[in-house]
Amino acid sequence: MELNTIKDAFDRVAKKQKLSSSKTQEVMEQLGQEIEQALSKIRSVHDNTASQLDHKLILTELKTKLKEIAPLSHLEGTQKELNIALSKYPKLLEKSFNPDLAKAYRNVDFDIHTVNQIIASHFYQEGLFDLGDCFLSEAKEADAAALKTPYLEMYQILEAMRSQNLEAALNWAATNHDKLQQNGSDLELKLHRLQFIEILQKRGRDEAFKYARTFLVPFASNHMAEIQKLMACLLWAGRLDTSPYSELLSPIHWDKLAEELIRQFCNLLGQSYKSPLSVTIAAGVQGLPTLLKLMNVMTGKKQEWQSMKQLPIPVDLDREFQFHSIFVCPVSRDQASEENPPMLLSCGHVLCKQSITKLSKNNSTRPFKCPYCPSEVEAGQCRQLYF
Secondary structure, rough: OHHHHHHHHHHHHHHHHHHHHHHHHHHHHHHHHHHHHHHHHHHHHHOOOOHHHHHHHHHHHHHHHHHHHHHHHHHHHHHHHHHHHHHHHHOOOOHHHOOHHHHHHOOOOHHHHHHHHHHHHHHHOOOHHHHHHHHHHHOOOOOHHHHHHHHHHHHHHHHHHHHOOOOOHHHHHHHHHHHHHHHOOOHHHHHHHHHHHHHHHHOHHHHHHHHHHHHHHHHHOOHHHHHHHHHHHHHHHOOOOOOOOOHHHOOHHHHHHHHHHHHHHHHHHOOOOOOOOHHHHHHHHHHHHHHHHHHHOOOOHHHHHHOOOOOOOOOOOHHHHHHOOEOOOOOOHHHHHOOOOOEEEEOOEEHHHHHHHHHHOOOOOOEEEEEOOOEEOOOOOOEOOOO
């Protein structure tokens, strides 16, 4: 709710700023037009060798018109509304955001060496190689320097692609051909397709045909429609931009291919497409307001907070932060965990283990009624589910 309030306030400021800017532009254009007209009259009078009195009359007329436009009075209203909105916005931010983040902090044991590796890996994955080297040097983590090598190769390939050179990318894809196929990726075909189009555009039909026979034929069995489309492009050599296949020349294919290469490169390294550190921080920022509210309620119960294994309230995150299925017991409303896994009843309904234990009074052979259907089940017949 607080985020919605802040967004509404920001939208009001943006709207007032846009209105003020538009009004200012309108007034400036009116002033410019009047001044240009006056200058035009002065030039015309000057060409006719008129007297200085005529010049004064033109300037007097201009002064009168500028007063009628009254630029200050036109601008004061919108500027005042903008200033009011701007003055309220920082106050709302101060009220909504609590700078004391220590309230939501828990003492957690962690391995400093592992954390340093995560941070260095983040820098390298983002292409910040100098920063990563400096960090490892100051953290005295010399053995973590090996994290740099694969990402350095990836960025060298991407740099070549920015210059529309696919040689390095094609070599990498050929080296990892089997792994890419196992992942169901058609990255190698997309690279060859783009290279084929480049050859057709720059070196002509014959060279493109030779390239297709060498590198595209192996993909024909599974991608015949795509190969046929590329073969049809040969008929439009030299004028592909006016053909039905002109979309193949769009620069967006280079951008999408670079993104796909990063995704597959990280996948083969056993890493996620986005840096785990950046995802963790983004998720933490989104969940922080809820944690701060919880700590305000639990003031004086710091010890309980430190020992708590599960939060008493849900922390809702966007779908981009949901990487696995989540089961919440329909009876206890608790989220399933390793200690309290989801269990499949013989009737087909699912409850958490602790709920089944309570319903069966901790007796594996004692029948109890399913909360959602008339069936009677036994705890011993329930089977754990794995999502």
